[in-house]
Amino acid sequence: MKVSCLDQAIHEFDRALRAVAGVAEAARPSPADGIGEAELSGAERAHAAALMRVNHVGEVCAQALYQGQALAARNPAARDALDQAAREEQDHLAWSGERIRELGGMPSLLNPLWYAGALAMGAAAGALGDRWSLAFLAETERQVEEHLTGHLGRLPDGDLRTRAVVEAMRADEARHRATAMRLGAAELPVPIREAMKLASKVMTTVAYRV
Ligand SMILES: [Fe+2]
Numbered sequence: 731m732k733v734s735c736l737d738q739a740i741h742e743f744d745r746a747l748r749a750v751a752g753v754a755e756a757a758r759p760s761p762a763d764g765i766g767e768a769e770l771s772g773a774e775r776a777h778a779a780a781l782m783r784v785n786h787v788g789e790v791c792a793q794a795l796y797q798g799q800a801l802a803a804r805n806p807a808a809r810d811a812l813d814q815a816a817r818e819e820q821d822h823l824a825w826s827g828e829r830i831r832e833l834g835g836m837p838s839l840l841n842p843l844w845y846a847g848a849l850a851m852g853a854a855a856g857a858l859g860d861r862w863s864l865a866f867l868a869e870t871e872r873q874v875e876e877h878l879t880g881h882l883g884r885l886p887d888g889d890l891r892t893r894a895v896v897e898a899m900r901a902d903e904a905r906h907r908a909t910a911m912r913l914g915a916a917e918l919p920v921p922i923r924e925a926m927k928l929a930s931k932v933m934t935t936v937a938y939r940v
């Protein structure tokens with residue numbers, strides 16, 4: 731028992747380090763595969779890289795949230811569904827990290843901070859029980875989806891490689907949200923939803939720059 735707890739702790743710590751370092755292996759090929767690189771101006775590349783840095787930070791946070799969720803989930807069916815979603819979030823982390831590099835950008839220097847913040851929030855939600863922690867997850871996925879839709883409006887029209895990644899992530903997030911709802915997510919009170927929006931506004935504004 732002790733050994734398995736220790737194994738799990740090591741495994742989780744390893745995942746945390748990988749998330750923060752942005753070292754992730756994708757199980758699915760990048761949606762950008764096979765799409766040609768667009769001719770972009772320097773400013774367009776920098777803008778697309780900055781938007782992908784924001785998305786990458788979102789995925790670092792998703793790693794922490796799902797990690798907290800899977801640890802806290804009481805029901806095995808919920809744990810399996812969350813594990814599946816967490817694996818897809820790892821693909822997102824790898825795809826967005828790769829796209830940042832291709833665009834000549836850098837991941838956020840504040841990743842350890844984002845990760846720690848999301849882990850604290852995920853653990854707090856997890857402590858309230860499955861229904862509330864799923865509610866928190868569903869709302870997060872909803873906001874991420876909304877946010878990715880906004881990015882599709884702001885990315886350079888011709889940057890089809892970045893667009894393909896963002897579109898595939900958006901489709902996954904919509905499914906993750908549906909999964910959380912199906913597993914019995916409660917409805918979050920409006921003030922909490924507003925507070926989460928504010929936190930995400932701060933994160934996206936800062937991550938666009940560093
Ligand atoms: Fe994601």
Ligand SMILES: [Fe+2]
Pocket residue numbers: 792815819871902903906
């Ligand atoms: Fe997701």
